[in-house]
Amino acid sequence: MGDLSIVCLREKDIPKLLPLIRRIYPKENSIFKNDNLLLNWVIKSGNYPSAQWYAAKIKDEIVGFTRWYLYDTSEDKILLMLSWTAVKKEYESKYISTKLLNDSYLKVRSYWKKKGLNVAGVWVETDTWNIKARHFYKHFLSSIGFNVKKKIVSNLWGKEGVVFIFGVTKSFLKRQKSLHYPSSF
Numbered sequence: 001m002g003d004l005s006i007v008c009l010r011e012k013d014i015p016k017l018l019p020l021i022r023r024i025y026p027k028e029n030s031i032f033k034n035d036n037l038l039l040n041w042v043i044k045s046g047n048y049p050s051a052q053w054y055a056a057k058i059k060d061e062i063v064g065f066t067r068w069y070l071y072d073t074s075e076d077k078i079l080l081m082l083s084w085t086a087v088k089k090e091y092e093s094k095y096i097s098t099k100l101l102n103d104s105y106l107k108v109r110s111y112w113k114k115k116g117l118n119v120a121g122v123w124v125e126t127d128t129w130n131i132k133a134r135h136f137y138k139h140f141l142s143s144i145g146f147n148v149k150k151k152i153v154s155n156l157w158g159k160e161g162v163v164f165i166f167g168v169t170k171s172f173l174k175r176q177k178s179l180h181y182p183s184s185f
């Protein structure tokens with residue numbers, strides 16, 4: 001994929017994603033019937049820099065996108081939520097999302113590092129039946145050095161439920177061993 005580039009999107013670019021979001025996430029179409037409602041949700045759920053959208057482009061065509069969201073912070077640490085990752089069907093399994101997540105993660109990590117915040121963890125959720133996405137997220141989070149854990153919550157939406165996947169930095173886990181939680185936790 002010689003012409004593939006990964007670019008950061010700003011609020012004014014987000015409307016360009018709507019047709020793709022409608023195609024890839026048909027579930028949302030029944031709730032957000034008109035584009036303003038959908039756009040309102042997508043944008044109001046976080047503006048740059050708390051939500052950083054990235055797109056994978058081939059020449060001028062957006063073929064995939066993802067969003068890194070500042071979920072929480074404490075002291076010098078930050079927890080990011082990853083969501084809305086997708087590529088156009090015809091571009092699946094070509095490692096475009098792998099490049100999109102790798103490149104955008106490095107940019108987002110360095111953005112927050114300059115503000116004094118170190119990424120302590122990343123979490124993401126997907127439908128339990130979505131084996132490809134589960135494999136993809138687990139593989140990605142391990143490849144960037146995280147210790148990966150998952151938790152399935154049945155019947156959250158759909159019978160099969162949702163899987164929450166957490167990637168936590170190994171240095172954070174080491175420090176945590178010295179902490180004591182109540183046994184009832």
Ligand SMILES: CC(C)(COP(=O)(O)OP(=O)(O)OC[C@H]1O[C@@H](n2cnc3c(N)ncnc32)[C@H](O)[C@@H]1OP(=O)(O)O)[C@@H](O)C(=O)NCCC(=O)NCCS
Nearest residue numbers: 085086087092093094095096097098126132133135136139
């Ligand atoms: C999940 C998704 C984002 C992956 O994007 P992609 O660009 O196809 O992924 P990549 O080509 O970078 O492949 C990443 C991994 O998935 C694996 N993979 C590719 N095709 C696969 C398939 N058909 N079944 C299972 N795993 C597959 C690859 O083997 C690779 O793993 P590896 O490095 O261990 O070999 C993409 O399939 C998608 O847009 N799906 C629809 C939207 C969606 O479900 N998003 C996530 C919901 S939150």
